Amino acid sequence: MRSKTKSVSAKAPSQRMLRIGELIRHKLSELLSRGEIHDDVLASHVITIPEVRLTPDLKLATVYVMPLGGNDVRPVIQALAKNKKFIRSEVAAALNLRYAPDLRFREDETFEEATRIDRLLDSERVRRDVEKKD
Template sequence: MSKDTKQKGPSQRMLRVGELVRHALAALFARGEVEDEALRDIVVTVPEVRMTPDLKLANAYIMPLGGQHAERVVEALNRNRKFIRGRIAPQLNLKFAPDVRFFVDTTFDEASRIDELLRSERVQRDLGDDEDQD
């Protein structure tokens, strides 16, 4: 395979299946079907699901509402992976149901960190210098 034909990002199929899995997980969590003490009274959001190219593994990034106890929630979801896979498989209409692994979604933290940097005095001073030169 030449350098030009290598894919830079996920394929359309990977994105489409990732969205299917994300919707199925969100519906499952909304119904409260996963019974685990760590998940009691916790609302879980699923901002993103990334599929591997063979569609056999789904990396689900989750965040509990409010962001509290995220690690504990991820551990509970990973403990119940087989149950979750069995519940979402019929909704996916795929030849093989992907194995789902859960991770804490850190994109909100990263966005906040970038926002904070952009508002910092040092960056504002640099931006002010550019405006003065116009």
């Protein structure tokens, strides 16, 4: 007999997950823009945070980051991970949750993926296929 519940990975994020993810994203953006995280690497980069994804139990938040220009991603992620304790305490103060989510920093690859798709759509092979249908 099959289980009536769907797997967790197939579920869309709940409104609460999305709302808390946005609150975390705004708080992190505020910390970075005001220079409240005292780190030379973070101070020398302009960092964008396009998305924060939470697990359904709200215990783990994956923060996607990208320095402006897309260069030097690894040092930025290492600097954020080094300052994770401070960042988590600041996020916890801004959220009204029983437990502050653990933060995991990852490179945002959506820009690279969008560029790859644009190149693919501009390729001669795709152009020929589109012309055949007309």
